[in-house]
Amino acid sequence: MPGPGKAVAELPEGAADSRNAHVTVDGGGGVVPPGRLSILRDADGSLTLNDLLAAERRPGGAGFVPLSGPFSRGYTRDVYWLRLEVARTPDADREWWLVAWPPFVDDVRLYTPDASGRYIEQRGGDHVPVPERSLAVRETVFPLTLGVEPRTFYLRVASTSTLTLSLELCTPQGFAERSVFTNTRQGVFTGLLLTSVIVSLLSALWLRRRFFIVATLYLCAYGALHFVLNGYDQLILYPGQPWLADHVVGVLGTLTAGLLIHFVLAYLEPGRAYRGLTLILSALAWLCLFWAVLSAAGLYALIAPWFQFTALLILVLLIALMLMMLPRARRRATLMLVMFLPSLLAALAQVMRNLGVLPTNFWTTGLWEWTTLFQIPFAAVVVLLRVREIEQEHQLVRAREQAQRGLINMIAHELRTPLAVIDAAIANLEARTLKDDPGLRPRYRRIQTALTRLNTLVDNALAQDRLQGGEVDIVRQPVAPSDLAAQVRELLDIDVGRHPLKVRLPQDDTPVRVDSHWLCLAVLNLLDNAIKYSPDGGPIALNFDRDAAALIIGVEDHGIGIPPQARERLFERLYRADNARALPGVGGLGIGLYLVREIVRRHGGEVRVESAPGTGSRFTLRIPVTGH
Numbered sequence: 001m002p003g004p005g006k007a008v009a010e011l012p013e014g015a016a017d018s019r020n021a022h023v024t025v026d027g028g029g030g031v032v033p034p035g036r037l038s039i040l041r042d043a044d045g046s047l048t049l050n051d052l053l054a055a056e057r058r059p060g061g062a063g064f065v066p067l068s069g070p071f072s073r074g075y076t077r078d079v080y081w082l083r084l085e086v087a088r089t090p091d092a093d094r095e096w097w098l099v100a101w102p103p104f105v106d107d108v109r110l111y112t113p114d115a116s117g118r119y120i121e122q123r124g125g126d127h128v129p130v131p132e133r134s135l136a137v138r139e140t141v142f143p144l145t146l147g148v149e150p151r152t153f154y155l156r157v158a159s160t161s162t163l164t165l166s167l168e169l170c171t172p173q174g175f176a177e178r179s180v181f182t183n184t185r186q187g188v189f190t191g192l193l194l195t196s197v198i199v200s201l202l203s204a205l206w207l208r209r210r211f212f213i214v215a216t217l218y219l220c221a222y223g224a225l226h227f228v229l230n231g232y233d234q235l236i237l238y239p240g241q242p243w244l245a246d247h248v249v250g251v252l253g254t255l256t257a258g259l260l261i262h263f264v265l266a267y268l269e270p271g272r273a274y275r276g277l278t279l280i281l282s283a284l285a286w287l288c289l290f291w292a293v294l295s296a297a298g299l300y301a302l303i304a305p306w307f308q309f310t311a312l313l314i315l316v317l318l319i320a321l322m323l324m325m326l327p328r329a330r331r332r333a334t335l336m337l338v339m340f341l342p343s344l345l346a347a348l349a350q351v352m353r354n355l356g357v358l359p360t361n362f363w364t365t366g367l368w369e370w371t372t373l374f375q376i377p378f379a380a381v382v383v384l385l386r387v388r389e390i391e392q393e394h395q396l397v398r399a400r401e402q403a404q405r406g407l408i409n410m411i412a413h414e415l416r417t418p419l420a421v422i423d424a425a426i427a428n429l430e431a432r433t434l435k436d437d438p439g440l441r442p443r444y445r446r447i448q449t450a451l452t453r454l455n456t457l458v459d460n461a462l463a464q465d466r467l468q469g470g471e472v473d474i475v476r477q478p479v480a481p482s483d484l485a486a487q488v489r490e491l492l493d494i495d496v497g498r499h500p501l502k503v504r505l506p507q508d509d510t511p512v513r514v515d516s517h518w519l520c521l522a523v524l525n526l527l528d529n530a531i532k533y534s535p536d537g538g539p540i541a542l543n544f545d546r547d548a549a550a551l552i553i554g555v556e557d558h559g560i561g562i563p564p565q566a567r568e569r570l571f572e573r574l575y576r577a578d579n580a581r582a583l584p585g586v587g588g589l590g591i592g593l594y595l596v597r598e599i600v601r602r603h604g605g606e607v608r609v610e611s612a613p614g615t616g617s618r619f620t621l622r623i624p625v626t627g628h
Contacts, residue, residue, distance in 0.1 A: 037167075038064035038083045039071070045079040049111050049119060049154060052081060073163040074356025075305040082155040086169065088146040097175050098153075099168045100124065100140040102365065103231030104249060106159040110134075110142040113151055125159070126234055126245045138231030141175065160246060160301035162308075162354040166361075186230065189373055193223040196380040203387050211266040215383055218259040219376070225252040226372055250300025250307075251292050257311050258288030264318055264340070267382070268325050268332055277321055284314055308354050315348050335385070339378045343371040423451050474518065474602050478511035481544040481551065487520050488542070492527055498537035499530070506546040512625050514551070514603060519623070522599040525592040526555040526619050532586050534559030534616070546625075550605065553621040562611040570609065571597040579613065596621070 040052070040063055055062035064083050073080070088094070100108050107125040114120055124133050124140030135141045144153075157165055170178070197219050204212035227233060228248050261281050265271075271278045287310065291303050300307075319341065325333035346368035353364035430444045482505050489503070523542070530540045538558035545552040562570065566577035573594040580586070596619075600607050604624045611617035 037067040037071075039067045040064045040081040040083070042079040042081060045077075045158060047079070047081065049121075049156075052154065053119075070359030070361065071157075071165045072353060072356050072359050074354065075161070075308070076163050076356075077160070078163075079156065079158045080163070082157065082167075083152065084155070084167075085150040085152050086144070086146055087148055087150040090148055092146075093171055094145055094147075095172060096144045096146050096169050097135075097172055098142040098144055099170060099175065100142075100155075100157075101166045101168070101360075102164065102229070103138050103140060103234070104159075104161055104229060104245065105140065105157065105163065105165060106161065106246075107157070108140045108165075109156040111154040111156070112142075112144065113153075119154070126231065130234055136235075137179070138235055144169075161249065161304060162356075164353055164356070164360045166365075182230075185369070185373070186227075186232065189226065189376065190223070192373065192376045192380075193219065196376050196383070197223070199380045200383045203383055207387065207390060209390065211263075211386060212383065214259065214262045214266045215379065218256070218263045219379060221252055221256040221259050222372075223376070225249075225256050226369075228252055230369075246300055247295060247298055250295025250304070253311075254288045254292040254295055254307060257307075257314055258285040258292070261285040261288075261314060261318070264321065264336060267386070268321065268329060268336060270321060270325055270328075273328050274321065274324060277317065277324075281314070281317055281321070284310060284317075288314075305355070308351050312348065312351050312355075315344050315351070319344055335382055339375055339382060343368065343375045346371045419451060426451070474515045476513040476515055478513055479516045480509045480511045481506055481546070482509050484514075484516060484520065484523075484553075485542065485544060487516060488523050488527070491520065491524055499534060500539045501527075502539055502541045504541070504543045506544050508546045510546075512551050512623070514623060518599045519553075519603070522596045522621065523553060523555065525596050526621075529592055530555055530557035530559065530617075533557070533580060533583065535583065535586070538616075548625075550625055551623045553623070554618060556616065556618040558616040561613040561615050562609065562617055563613055567609060567611070571607065 040047075052062045064081070067082070071080075071082070086096075088096070098110065103126060105125050106127040107123070110122045110124070111119040112122065122134045122142045124142065130136050133140070134143055155167075157163065197216060200212055200216040200219060203209075204216050228245065233248060234245060262285055265278060265281060288307075291307055294300070294303055322333050322336045322340070325336075346363075349358060349364045350368050352358040353360060358364045426444065426447050430440075433440055434444070485503050485505060489501070492501070527540065527542065534540070534557045536559075541554070541556040543552075543554040543556070545554070560579055560583065562577055563579060566579075569575045570577070571593050572590075574590040575594075576590040597607050600621050600623065605622050608620045608622070609617060610620075
């Protein structure tokens, strides 16, 4: 008898006289028909082969009953014994292999009678180390030597995972041919998977969108689960510690289910249309993550039945969501249905098999493996289509921004001349009338303030156009922080009565190399915002500090502040926070802070903001020191 084995019992006289019909095979191989098997349930797992052989000699036998239909018992801790008689035809080969599938059944033991009347035990299953199996392969395979006379074999099957089993007799050559086919299929699957993962990962690194990150994680988990369920992990990862397979199957199964939900939700974006269903699916995804943690702790055997029921619910809800999204997002929903519907239906059949509702056959086992070959490359297609959609969105945004930019520039250029005329006219009127009517001074002051604001808007619009068009080179010249502060105060038109400006200079007034023109423009924009968005007045602080690496400029006010939800978009071009737009009498184009960020970025620095609604804001510019 090839492979490891040991004698565990003597063949009692008359034990071969079975009332079950024997299975005859021919030279081409054959399946052991379930109807030719008999089965015995060992609820507590206490029976030994000697107990069974002794019971066989008694009237009525050991209690084996014919197996009606395929062997599928779902999740059970019971041990089952199978008895079968096998003989060959005279012209058939003597050497045969009994293949038990699937490979994740924990413990399968075959007891074979030899010529001396002893039973030899052979062990298989994913709880048996690969070196200790009859054949060092991922499947459970037992070599048999068959004669023309029927021989009785006993099979003991136990598992903490789902207990489903199919048996097949084949010649070594037939098994080798089938292995070549299945391994080739696995190789094709792995190649497609790696291609899809690389495409998705590169998209995630390039675009930094949640969908691509989720797609990458889902494909990795899905491919690893496929690898483990087919037993390849036992040969490569832990051939001496097969008990780890239970942990890995549980972790990957639950993670894949949760990531599948996130993948579909991230692509279909059904939150607004079907908020309730989205929340239910999101909760199920978090539940799967919790179960993944429990599986990693070795508790998958306890939660497996509940997870299978949850997986059943997830599959039904996802299919329903895809169908419901067809009227709202026809293209995306259709892609999801084409990609997932075959594999979801196959997975649904597999879950029903795991629960013992459906038998083990091609439709409940093999179909899923074939649908994965279709799903994986289609996932890459979906990712690439999403990349194309995003690129089209960016092109539309760029076209819209170009149009806005052109409009703003045209308006800004056209406003320069009339503003200059108005400024000169107001100055002339002020010179003629102020001496005779000093009470007009506050009105002239308000007019000058309004003109200054308009000129600031025009300057900002033209400056952002030059910055965005690449027409600006930062020209660094040595300038002391005190000179920067003086330049800012000279250019700033501020109501010192309502907004007293407090300037603090650093002790170290050593010159730094910056572009004083553009840096002053950035500071002036911050001060202008501080004035506009402090309608109740209050002091404004302008602080200059130094450290070993940078010049630090801070502007602080006591105005309306910035809402937390607006901070992520605060420096976007043409963006204004809701509370800023709602402030009466205060306008703006949303260009100032964009200019600040661009100017500081081109100096190699960074902008930070600290704010809370109603308490004011603090902006900090950190400009690296590039020399003295």
